[in-house]
Amino acid sequence: MKTDHYTLQCLSCGKIAEDSHTGFLLTCPAEHPPSLLRAIYPISAFEIDSQISGIFRFARWLPVRRILNDADGPAVFHGKNLGKRLGLENLYFVFNGYWPEKGAFMETCTFKELEAPPVCARIPEEEHRTLVVSSAGNTSRAFLHICSQYDIPLVVVVPEAGLSSLWITRKKSPGVTLVALQGDADYLDAIRVGKMIAAGDDYFPEGGAQNVARRDGMGTVLLSFVEKTGRLPDHYFQAVGSGTGGIANWEMSRRLHESGKFGSTKMRLHLSQNIPFTPMVDAWNVHSRALLPVSEQEERERAKRIGAFVLSNRQPPYSLTGGVYDALEDSEGFMYAVSNDEANKAGSLFEREEGCDLDPAAKVAVASLVQAVERGTIQRGDLVALNITGGGYKLLAREKKQHVLTPDIVLRQDELTPHNVFARLHARRS
Numbered sequence: 001m002k003t004d005h006y007t008l009q010c011l012s013c014g015k016i017a018e019d020s021h022t023g024f025l026l027t028c029p030a031e032h033p034p035s036l037l038r039a040i041y042p043i044s045a046f047e048i049d050s051q052i053s054g055i056f057r058f059a060r061w062l063p064v065r066r067i068l069n070d071a072d073g074p075a076v077f078h079g080k081n082l083g084k085r086l087g088l089e090n091l092y093f094v095f096n097g098y099w100p101e102k103g104a105f106m107e108t109c110t111f112k113e114l115e116a117p118p119v120c121a122r123i124p125e126e127e128h129r130t131l132v133v134s135s136a137g138n139t140s141r142a143f144l145h146i147c148s149q150y151d152i153p154l155v156v157v158v159p160e161a162g163l164s165s166l167w168i169t170r171k172k173s174p175g176v177t178l179v180a181l182q183g184d185a186d187y188l189d190a191i192r193v194g195k196m197i198a199a200g201d202d203y204f205p206e207g208g209a210q211n212v213a214r215r216d217g218m219g220t221v222l223l224s225f226v227e228k229t230g231r232l233p234d235h236y237f238q239a240v241g242s243g244t245g246g247i248a249n250w251e252m253s254r255r256l257h258e259s260g261k262f263g264s265t266k267m268r269l270h271l272s273q274n275i276p277f278t279p280m281v282d283a284w285n286v287h288s289r290a291l292l293p294v295s296e297q298e299e300r301e302r303a304k305r306i307g308a309f310v311l312s313n314r315q316p317p318y319s320l321t322g323g324v325y326d327a328l329e330d331s332e333g334f335m336y337a338v339s340n341d342e343a344n345k346a347g348s349l350f351e352r353e354e355g356c357d358l359d360p361a362a363k364v365a366v367a368s369l370v371q372a373v374e375r376g377t378i379q380r381g382d383l384v385a386l387n388i389t390g391g392g393y394k395l396l397a398r399e400k401k402q403h404v405l406t407p408d409i410v411l412r413q414d415e416l417t418p419h420n421v422f423a424r425l426h427a428r429r430s
Contacts, residue, residue: 006063008037008212011322016040019063023129024122026207036322038251039063039212046259048227055114055220056121061255062220063212064121068150071117074221075104076228079386081353082366086373090383092229094221098392098400099356107169107400110359110390111218111245112142118217119143119206120152130155130175133206134194136187136241136310137162138359138390140178143206144405148173155203155425157194159185160410161309167402177428180407181416186303187241188314193411196418197425209244209317218245219252222267225385232262233385235378237270239338239364241311243280243324245387246271250327267385269333270377271324272368274306274343274361280318281335289325291318307340308360334377336368343367359390 008017010028012035019025028035041061049057055073056062075095083091095104096111106113116139123131130153133143140156145168147154153175158166160182172178179197181189191208198205209215226232232253238245246269253267273281279299283291294302296314303312317323327333338346347363349370350356358366369386372378396402409424 005043005060006039006041009040011035011038021124023124023127023204024211024213026205026210034320036210036247036317036320037212038322039216041255044259046223046226046256046261055117055217058220058223061223062118062121062216064118065124066121068117068121068146072105072113074111074114074224075099075102076224077102079354082350085349085353086370087380088373088378088384089381091386092225092233092384093386093388094225095388095391096221097356097359097388097390098396104392107396108138108142108145109393109396110138110142111221111387112139113145114217114220115139115214116142116146118213119211120146120150122213123152129202129204131206132157132194132198132203134158134187134190134208135162136190136312137165138310141166141168144168144172144176144178145170147176151175155179155197157181157190157197159187159190161186163407166405168405169396169400169402171403172405177408177425178405179409179411182410182412184300185413186300186314187312191315193416193421196416196421200422209242209247209323215244215248215251218248221245221387222249222252222256222385226256226262229383231383232256232265232267234265234382235268235270235372235384236387237365237369237372237385238272238387238389239308239311239361239368240271240273240280240316240324241313241361242316243271243318245389246324247317247322247327249387250331253331266331269328269331270336270368270372271328271333272336272338272364274308274311274364275337275339277302277306277312278337279314280316280324281337283318284325284328284335289319307343308364310361311364334372336371338364338367338371342370346370356391357394358388359393362388362390365389
């Protein structure tokens with residue numbers, strides 16, 4: 001599959017570029033403040049390839065070089081029970097996890113399984129270098145799963161606190177290396193070490209929010225919703241750590257508007273974070289484009305106290321052009337701060353009313369929906385999309401064998417030098 005079905009446009013200077021033939025382009029080469037690139041597709045109509053299952057049926061709006069078969073997509077269904085409880089007539093779940101009864105078959109139980117396949121499918125087949133991914137937990141599980149399935153060389157860097165979430169339902173490929181950071185390391189530390197590794201000649205970075213394949217992969221949440229309901233939602237709810245999912249679905253809503261078939265009403269973003277780690281909520285509440293100054297020690301302490309550890313990104317793409325701030329501003333959006341207690345109660349409510357357990361981040365999203373109803377932010381007849389970013393762990397554990405992963409390399413804080421890190425990677429490869 002060629003890359004002539006998309007180009008990349010810088011959201012700051014407007015420059016158009018072809019995708020890189022080696023690896024993939026992540027940033028604009030021009031000198032200006034930080035900005036995201038966006039994939040531009042010559043096919044403006046929303047089209048589905050009915051011959052393909054999973055998210056690659058939306059391949060015309062995915063920046064990929066090939067199709068990966070069996071890449072599952074979300075299940076979209078009417079949340080009648082929870083909707084009735086909350087007084088919402090048109091509440092729909094976009095469920096990303098394992099719930100076969102509802103048509104959800106993601107064996108990582110997380111919507112990060114929407115990111116990994118398009119990112120991997122964007123890599124040129126002749127690429128000889130190794131992909132590097134940094135994660136707090138769920139992203140790494142998805143990439144470990146997909147790269148093991150398709151034998152794609154990978155290095156994953158995670159903080160030690162994220163190891164409990166690292167299991168997959170297949171054996172890890174020999175070409176996949178798991179690096180764990182000991183001590184008080186968090187997501188930002190994993191990002192720093194990942195950048196160190198990706199700077200090596202034999203490696204290249206996945207790119208996080210900068211990777212258009214990651215964002216448009218997550219944007220299939222909205223495409224799946226529109227495919228099911230025939231229209232854009234009035235409101236879109238999701239818990240966020242980096243906010244990339246919010247950006248992605250905002251971008252996809254703009255594409256759908258530009259197709260000319262979905263009216264002019266904007267989809268309003270409703271994004272939430274877990275108290276006390278709420279840097280984007282705090283900035284948005286005072287309408288600040290810049291995150292408010294907080295010491296690194298205080299950030300680390302706050303991150304330790306949240307139930308949804310995966311929401312603890314200390315450098316989210318909030319301020320840059322095309323980032324979370326712009327998405328919220330353009331969509332006239334809202335942000336919510338959710339306590340651990342509120343999240344747990346919301347998770348119990350969902351499981352009781354709908355019959356499935358949720359990921360901690362998804363519990364935060366449900367709690368934000370409860371807050372919005374209480375505030376009167378959404379109305380009874382509004383069409384609401386609730387992105388359930390993870391769930392179905394209990395059923396998966398009963399039905400599938402889980403391979404708990406142990407690190408191939410463990411690094412202490414005093415070992416995080418390029419010389420030492422590359423020596424350990426070389427020893428692992430040989």
